[in-house]
Amino acid sequence: MPNYRRKEDVNKAAVSHLQTLSWSRDEYNMSSSRTHKTLHWFRKGLRLHDNPALLAACTKDCAEFRPIFILDPWFVKNARVGVNRWRFLLQALKDLDDSLKKLKSRLFVLKGKPHEVFPKIFKEWGITRLTFEVDTEPYARVRDAEIIKLAKEHNVEVIQKISHTLYDTEKVIARNGGSAPLTYQRFQTVLSQLGAPPRTAETLTSEHLKGCITPVTADHDQDYGVPTLKDLKVDTADMGEVVFPGGETEALKRMERYLKKSNWICNFEKPKTEPNSLEPSTTVLSPYLKFGCLSARLFWHRLQEIYKQCKKHSQPPVSLHGQLLWREFFYTAGLGVANFDRMEGNPVCRQIPWENKPEYIEAWTHARTGYPFIDAIMTQLRQEGWIHHLARHAVACFLTRGDLWVSWEEGQKVFEELLLDADWSLNAGNWQWLSASAFFHQYFRVYSPIAFGKKTDPQGEYIKKYLPMLKKFPKEYIYEPWKAPRAMQEKAGCIIGKDYPRPIVDHGEISKVNIKKMAAAYALNKDQNATEKGTPKKRKSEADANEKSKSKKPKKGSSEKITNFLEK
Incomplete structure (x- = not known):
């Protein structure tokens, strides 16, 4: 100091x-x-x-x-x-x-x-x-x-x-009877009672500071200047190129750039974006929202201005408004649920007997699983600090219930370190969701580390970018290079098992085994230990409603009714 x-x-x-x-x-x-x-x-x-x-x-x-x-x-x-x-x-x-x-x-x-x-x-x-x-x-x-x-x-x-946040999260919890809403639909219902998010405050200008001086000395930079990475002695070995510069100036530029695409804004649906496109298929405003370089309320109301000009537009949970509400949903859960970032003592999290496998964690973290789609995602994460939401789905499922049977808490730690937008509530909430520990319970729906990436990138261009050792493999083998004949591997200059690892597990076999493990864990946690843990029955019914609401086709106008407050 x-x-x-x-x-x-x-x-x-x-x-x-x-x-x-x-x-x-x-x-x-x-x-x-x-x-x-x-x-x-x-x-x-x-x-x-x-x-x-x-x-x-x-x-x-x-x-x-x-x-x-x-x-x-x-x-x-x-x-x-x-x-x-x-x-x-x-x-x-x-x-x-x-x-x-x-x-x-x-x-x-x-x-x-x-x-x-x-x-x-x-x-x-x-x-x-x-x-x-x-x-x-x-x-x-x-x-x-x-x-x-x-x-x-x-x-x-x-x-x-x-x-x-868009709202006072304590008021949201109070309006829900003192507990955090645990389904998106219930959350929307509570927000509809609160009305639209407050308008933004005015930007600080020189007018606000008239007569309010800041005592600055000649040696201000020496005493109080922003330090460098070298000053902080931060290891820069893993530092990649600057893809997403930090700061309010860049945040506002990025927001304005996307707001000009009114048709794209109106038709945006998160599940239809691509996890492995070479250029981001979403806004990548999340790091700026995490650090508060961009106000969520400003983005919300600017989106609303565009929605008013559209003949029709996408609705939450898949719209851009919907993405801001997901952020709000997990912030509210993080405040209202005890021990939200861990399994033990967390009343909404199923207790699943994950296994301690340091070698699996190491391979997953450092892009050595032998599955190119998974390893390319983890490479991008380490190099750039950001990966698409659906890419996060794929690697999270792979680490936990899909393939490696490792606790979501281990994945949460890695994301906390590597993500630019690592946000305590969102990180914990999404890992519980993707491991089917809370909020989402269709554990039998497993992401394939092979087929999922092929849907949007059949040529494997994303893999070739982040795993250059595989760039000479033809598209038939880019997602499964271990199946390529030896001669083809030699021609590509990459021998599987030597220059790139063999698959750490057999996905086809292990995913079936893990689904049975999840079924057993769910049976053991049938009532989510409601009696022993004192978990309100309301919480269990809300969690189940997440699946019920997905399986039912919404009634005409139901989404508009719940989100009608957006238009006000």
């Missing part, structure tokens, strides 16, 4: 800097007549648009304003975060700092544990108000409660605002 100067030194430096920036005497006098010295604490929500907590720091009674981001050295060293996500975060912070510079402010990056940093800066900077965005993750709730307590001890006012 930088050495903090005495308050008097900071004030002198602030005045000096204001003069160099040609701030008028009237502006400075306006600032000096104000009372509050405010901090805005960036965590997620790395943006200036639709950030009500940020605006709350820059009200008319603000004299000094410091936007901060805290990097905990322990977290840097021990967190399950890969190099691509670190790079994305640092790019987002740099972009945020650049945007603040244009408003004659700067981002202050501090190093240390939040509970150690805040008492120091409360005192050194004479802080009277702290603002930040609400975070519903368990770790964040504990952390924030501790900081709120410290703030009260230092007579610092705390203002929290909701803007990372």
